[in-house]
Amino acid sequence: MDRILVFYTSGYGATRQYAEWLEAGVECEVRQMEEGLPEDIENYSKVIIAGGIYAGKFGGLDFMKKYADQLGKMKVAVLAVGAENFHKGLTEKIWLQNFKDLELDVEVCYARGEFDFRNMKFSDKMMVRIGYMIYKKKLSENPEQYKIMGDRKTAYDWKDENYLKPVVKWLEVRE
Ligand SMILES: Cc1cc2nc3c(=O)[nH]c(=O)nc-3n(C[C@H](O)[C@H](O)[C@H](O)COP(=O)(O)O)c2cc1C
Known part of the structure; x- marks a missing residue:
């Protein structure tokens, strides 16, 4: 069975709420980004990185750059939380603004916050x-x-x- 880690950072609490909903709804471990990757990271297969969008920048981007080597061996999804209304092409726009130069295969998901x-x-x-x-x-x-x-x-x-x-x-x- 997949072991799942969720990392989040949240300026005003919207992403934290989504992380809490994930924790309640699926079997996963939720951590704050400041904790960094655990030493036994190889025991996890999927990781979700969640954070707000500020002036176009995804809040978890620096974390992803820092741990790009380790994350590259895992399946990674991003949960970007923003104020923009969801529309066709939004996740592609977020990918282009944030992840196109990162050598990581990421699935980008979007949730609207506050x-x-x-x-x-x-x-x-x-x-x-x-x-x-x-x-x-x-x-x-x-x-x-x-x-x-x-x-x-x-x-x-x-x-x-x-x-x-x-x-x-x-x-x-x-x-
Ligand atoms: C200074 C500032 C800049 C923001 N820029 C964007 C933006 O570029 N795109 C967007 O969709 N939302 C933007 N937002 C809205 C936040 O992404 C939204 O409030 C989100 O809920 C923040 O999540 P958090 O509280 O978990 O950090 C911005 C908010 C602030 C305060």
């Missing part, structure tokens, strides 16, 4: 404001995303266990 400008730390508020100004034209190609990134008042919460279905399906594949 967005609450008022609850953000100062540096993140600045990043959102600056990103909104710089990428105004690009963002406006996706009107919903444009509205959210410019919204300073609404506490959005899209977390939904159904987003985990593709990851669970990937876990069930036996090779």
Whole structure:
């Protein structure tokens, strides 16, 4: 039977919630990324790396680069958690922005998280404001995303266990 490890990092708790849902729903061990890979990593066959997307960058990317050699011997899926509405081509976009130069075969899955400008730390508020100004034209190609990134008042919460279905399906594949 596959032994499964889930690593996560979470700025505001959305990815942590998805990691907890995974822990409750499938047989796996959940760890925070700061713990690093365990010494007996060869006893695991599949690993899920979960994290938020910040200015296009997947939160687990540095972790994946650091452990690329070990992860290269395993089956790896990424659970990227963002504010963008799910649409065709989104996982491909995330792959291109983050993983195309990484010599790892990764399955990219997406889950929608939260967005609450008022609850953000100062540096993140600045990043959102600056990103909104710089990428105004690009963002406006996706009107919903444009509205959210410019919204300073609404506490959005899209977390939904159904987003985990593709990851669970990937876990069930036996090779
Ligand atoms: C500074 C900042 C930048 C963000 N950039 C993006 C982005 O580029 N794309 C996206 O889909 N979501 C973006 N988000 C939304 C986060 O990915 C979302 O809040 C997610 O739920 C974060 O998960 P976490 O709380 O587990 O870290 C951004 C949020 C912040 C605070």
